[in-house]
Amino acid sequence: MMTNILVGQSGGPTVAINASLAGVIRGAMKQEQVGEIYGMLNGIEGLLQRRIINLRKSIQCAEDSARLAATPAMALGSCRFKLPEAPHPAYGEILQIFKEYGIGMFFYIGGNDSMDTVKQLSAYFAQQGEDIRCVGVPKTVDNDLPCTDHTPGFGSAAKYVATSIAEVARDSAVYHKFNVIVVEIMGRNAGWLAAASALARDSGTAAPQLIYLPERAFDPEAMLAKVREYAKTDELLVIAVSEGIRFANGEYLSAAGATKDAFGHVTLAGTGKYLEEMIRDKIGCKVRSLELSVLQRAAAHCASATDIAEALEIGEAAVRFAAEGKTDVMMIFRRVPGDVYLVDVECVPIGACANLERTVPADWITADGSDVSEEMMHYLRPLVVGRAPYFEEKGMPAFFALDKRVVEL
């Protein structure tokens, strides 16, 4: 039986989320039972405004698909809309729109909140006796979704973070004098991305020598003692920290560092900035901080080939699984045990993963909480392998621009 499909993107941007979109489109094109391939602009929020486009018309050739996969952020736009708890009129409206557009399969590429949306819609459609298959496709630079070995987008962010630190370590080692760099990395509750900074050491630098994750209470005195030790023997000390590290009393460092800005408004310090100030105040050595900010989730020019290929594959598999009857599931990677890195693409009931957060296991952090273990390194290494395909024109990235003309029914 012929059916149309609908795909959307939601949550924060990553470098791999358009690769998963390209994968869904490719997967749909391979299914004879799929008619139109619709995309919703700005997620569920845009869907409710019937801002729906035709993706079969947007992707005309292999070049379009490859360029889309190499374009960061969300080609369809995003939203931060969380579906209200059912019962709520929004559910009926959404079902009505699905019926108008003849949607039999729905794919939502996103993080925690987006998986909750898939779960709610899935439950509602089932309750209404509708055969609309709902599949969540994970993405997040935070790598904090449960059930899956890792999430698309994480490997590329990890590669950018570690590569940037390897470069900054070279940059800061040119003078013959001790200096400290504090690098602040994304991660409010889960320290995966800051942990990935350790990969910089595979490029032949000792940096980062200290890594602090939100999974452990931060002890400023212990850190300062370590800085004093490094100052005796080293020329360069790089400290990588998650933005979300907290003191033992639960207070965020960014809150402790709050000051008034030049206009009199209270402003949170960056966690890295606060540590920079602390080290300068207590030790007085040369120190600076660096916030990788949104660059770490947007740097398509430094994407991991492994990550982008996997993001494509998981998107394509999502359509195959839905066509085979799967619904109410999230797609996952399962790492095949053994020396060679291999992943199987599978799916799990979405109830097992929505609204749950996966943090770094306690035993993947060293006893004193200032580094990650060799198991963590073993876990991380394959995820950053290779440079992803990248398109340039006149020396600038040649990103794919989606035709956003809304479908007139």
Added chain:
Amino acid sequence: MMTNILVGQSGGPTVAINASLAGVIRGAMKQEQVGEIYGMLNGIEGLLQRRIINLRKSIQCAEDSARLAATPAMALGSCRFKLPEAPHPAYGEILQIFKEYGIGMFFYIGGNDSMDTVKQLSAYFAQQGEDIRCVGVPKTVDNDLPCTDHTPGFGSAAKYVATSIAEVARDSAVYHKFNVIVVEIMGRNAGWLAAASALARDSGTAAPQLIYLPERAFDPEAMLAKVREYAKTDELLVIAVSEGIRFANGEYLSAAGATKDAFGHVTLAGTGKYLEEMIRDKIGCKVRSLELSVLQRAAAHCASATDIAEALEIGEAAVRFAAEGKTDVMMIFRRVPGDVYLVDVECVPIGACANLERTVPADWITADGSDVSEEMMHYLRPLVVGRAPYFEEKGMPAFFALDKRVVEL
């Protein structure tokens, strides 16, 4: 007549400065009259401590040379040492060391201060009747050296800045709501690098819509008026600013934004951070700032193929020119007039360029001071073309590590 050569690096790091070093080594290997190829560690400062290494032994094969050229910062280390005015005992010491090591040609890769060192040594050696040829090889991300069309290192920094802005523009355009990003770019007196942000538009974004350079006094009211206009029609506004912009009274924005940090110390605001606070205070829209910091001069993974090839070429030519008898000169690029981008490598008397700073021409900035002209775009475009060779192992940069064992005479 056989002679040994000596090469050093000085000033701030760039991505291209090791390519020029690789060029000097390659050029020296081609000259039959060159015996040993010595490198000084940490510039003139290390020379005075006789910290000298043998580069012929360090570079064993084409792979070593190519990897060195793809490694950011200074393989030989740097210094911020400015030679005191002659007469001074340091000159006699340096000549003594040159004689011990049999140096007949000296190459110093650096920016303004380094060119002054070449000039001073050149004059001293001539005055002493010594035939030691002194050649300056320019580098700086700031592009502020006179006489040359551009400086090695600038093209790669320009490519990184513009590529990052193109990516951040994608990242910040995913929500359906007006927001402002202020990007702070290196450049204290010369706005070349901030100007290069305009190249991001070649990737299909309108960003950056506003560009402010230190060559023009900054008018906050004019900027705020423009932000209010964009807020009416656009979803995303990117403002690129040089760190060194000043108000009409000459005060740096970073000084105006100074506040007390969490430890009570007065701290300069980043220029971008101060503008972020100003826009939030006066307009109240969503706004954030981003400081590209040292990443812009260290990002070898995003280097311009044109820049790295030219940096190699100018280093190689420096040795050829010295062998032909040139001394007391700085190497330069002269752009060949015409539609196709071509540069000739030449040299000029170093007195014409040392201690001078080249800023952006007034007519390459638009009348209202908020953008750059089409001449500037035409000037910039060829400098960022192509992706430079890049080596990876296990997904991480495979930088070249120089054997720093000091030569025992």
